[in-house]
Amino acid sequence: xxxxxxxxxxxxxxxxxxxxxxxxxxxxxxxxxxxxxxxxxxxxxxxxxxxxxxxxxxxxxxxxxxxxxxxxxxxxxxxxxxxxxxxxxxxxxxxxxxxxxxxxxxxxxxxxxxxxxxxxxxxxxxxxxxxxxxxxxxxxxxxxxxxxxxxxxxxxxxxxxxxxxxxx
Amino acid sequence: xxxxxxxxxxxxxxxxxxxxxxxxxxxxxxxxxxxxxxxxxxxxxxxxxxxxxxxxxxxxxxxxxxxxxxxxxxxxxxxxxxxxxxxxxxxxxxxxxxxxxxxxxxxxxxxxxxxxxxxxxxxxxxxxxxxxxxxxxxxxxxxxxxxxxxxxxxxxxxxxxxxxxxxx
DNA sequence: GGCCGGTACTTAACATGTTAAGTTTATCCG
DNA sequence: CGGATAAACTTAACATGTTAAGTACCGGCC
Numbered sequence: 001x002x003x004x005x006x007x008x009x010x011x012x013x014x015x016x017x018x019x020x021x022x023x024x025x026x027x028x029x030x031x032x033x034x035x036x037x038x039x040x041x042x043x044x045x046x047x048x049x050x051x052x053x054x055x056x057x058x059x060x061x062x063x064x065x066x067x068x069x070x071x072x073x074x075x076x077x078x079x080x081x082x083x084x085x086x087x088x089x090x091x092x093x094x095x096x097x098x099x100x101x102x103x104x105x106x107x108x109x110x111x112x113x114x115x116x117x118x119x120x121x122x123x124x125x126x127x128x129x130x131x132x133x134x135x136x137x138x139x140x141x142x143x144x145x146x147x148x149x150x151x152x153x154x155x156x157x158x159x160x161x162x163x164x165x166x167x168x
Numbered sequence: 169x170x171x172x173x174x175x176x177x178x179x180x181x182x183x184x185x186x187x188x189x190x191x192x193x194x195x196x197x198x199x200x201x202x203x204x205x206x207x208x209x210x211x212x213x214x215x216x217x218x219x220x221x222x223x224x225x226x227x228x229x230x231x232x233x234x235x236x237x238x239x240x241x242x243x244x245x246x247x248x249x250x251x252x253x254x255x256x257x258x259x260x261x262x263x264x265x266x267x268x269x270x271x272x273x274x275x276x277x278x279x280x281x282x283x284x285x286x287x288x289x290x291x292x293x294x295x296x297x298x299x300x301x302x303x304x305x306x307x308x309x310x311x312x313x314x315x316x317x318x319x320x321x322x323x324x325x326x327x328x329x330x331x332x333x334x335x336x
Numbered sequence: 337g338g339c340c341g342g343t344a345c346t347t348a349a350c351a352t353g354t355t356a357a358g359t360t361t362a363t364c365c366g
Numbered sequence: 367c368g369g370a371t372a373a374a375c376t377t378a379a380c381a382t383g384t385t386a387a388g389t390a391c392c393g394g395c396c
């Protein structure tokens with residue numbers, strides 16, 4: 001009855017689940033952390049968090065953006081974005097106005113000061129990215145990006161289809 | 169002098185950086201979020217967050233674990249782990265004692281109640297994992313895992329080597 | 337034994353993730 | 367026009383990420 005160890009683990013308490021180390025979310029988390037660790041100190045030296053940097057990058061690519069659109073672009077939830085925009089505006093890195101046609105909508109754009117900061121950060125950021133690409137291989141990196149995009153796409157329509165797993 | 173649009177973007181403010189959408193951290197974040205979104209509602213129905221679930225899974229695989237070791241296994245930082253362990257202990261999902269040989273070290277283990285909870289959650293969790301695997305392809309999934317592991321490994325020794333990027 | 341640097345957490349402080357409520361403005365509809 | 371419903375944020379509340387301090391304990395040295 002008592003099954004022997006199935007692998008290298010102690011197998012102390014048997015619960016029917018895959019090995020923790022083989023978890024896909026875990027692998028994605030670890031990989032992302034390994035990458036981000038390279039950037040964080042550089043961003044930090046310029047007083048930016050990862051998310052603040054994402055917003056500046058997103059804004060630098062367009063003339064201006066509505067808040068909801070920016071949330072989608074920078075991949076942030078509304079509440080996080082609200083807080084960060086408040087801070088970035090106080091630091092004069094972005095500017096913000098209200099859309100004339102719809103007073104509910106906020107329109108945000110990067111300021112001259114924000115652009116200047118980006119120009120300071122971009123070189124080291126690109127250098128780090130280049131180092132990563134060299135380490136891992138440009139070909140392999142492109143392939144990874146493709147697979148990640150495919151994974152995201154393959155799960156896109158699997159979201160709210162089957163809410164009632166068992167009860168309730 | 170004024171260069172035309174290089175691609176589909178508006179190219180409003182030109183900062184020398186790659187396209188935001190081609191950022192590796194972003195791709196990893198989006199992929200992970202797409203995966204985790206599938207699990208979150210199930211975990212939530214059982215009153216667990218993603219991190220709490222990670223800890224229970226890690227503890228279920230061993231007889232017991234020191235806190236520092238658990239932090240490494242569950243890929244959590246010390247402060248986060250401290251808070252979560254405090255909560256899980258209050259909920260009687262884990263048990264904790266102090267190592268006799270070294271009073272600084274805490275030793276944690278999953279409780280019977282914790283195991284029972286895991287057995288409740290595991291089936292739907294595995295079902296979701298199976299659905300993802302089927303969607304994306306088992307072969308492709310394994311390949312992705314390998315590439316993620318390789319990425320992590322290739323950056324492992326690139327951490328504290330070159331702190332002084334430019335000045336300071 | 338007692339000082340001292342180091343280890344293993346824990347706490348603190350601030351930023352973000354996540355869900356639920358609240359507020360203001362649009363839009364639909366009778 | 368006026369009420370109902372929805373949209374676009376914002377605020378609130380709680381959990382975690384992240385870095386810096388703080389606390390208790392270990393081990394080595396005098």
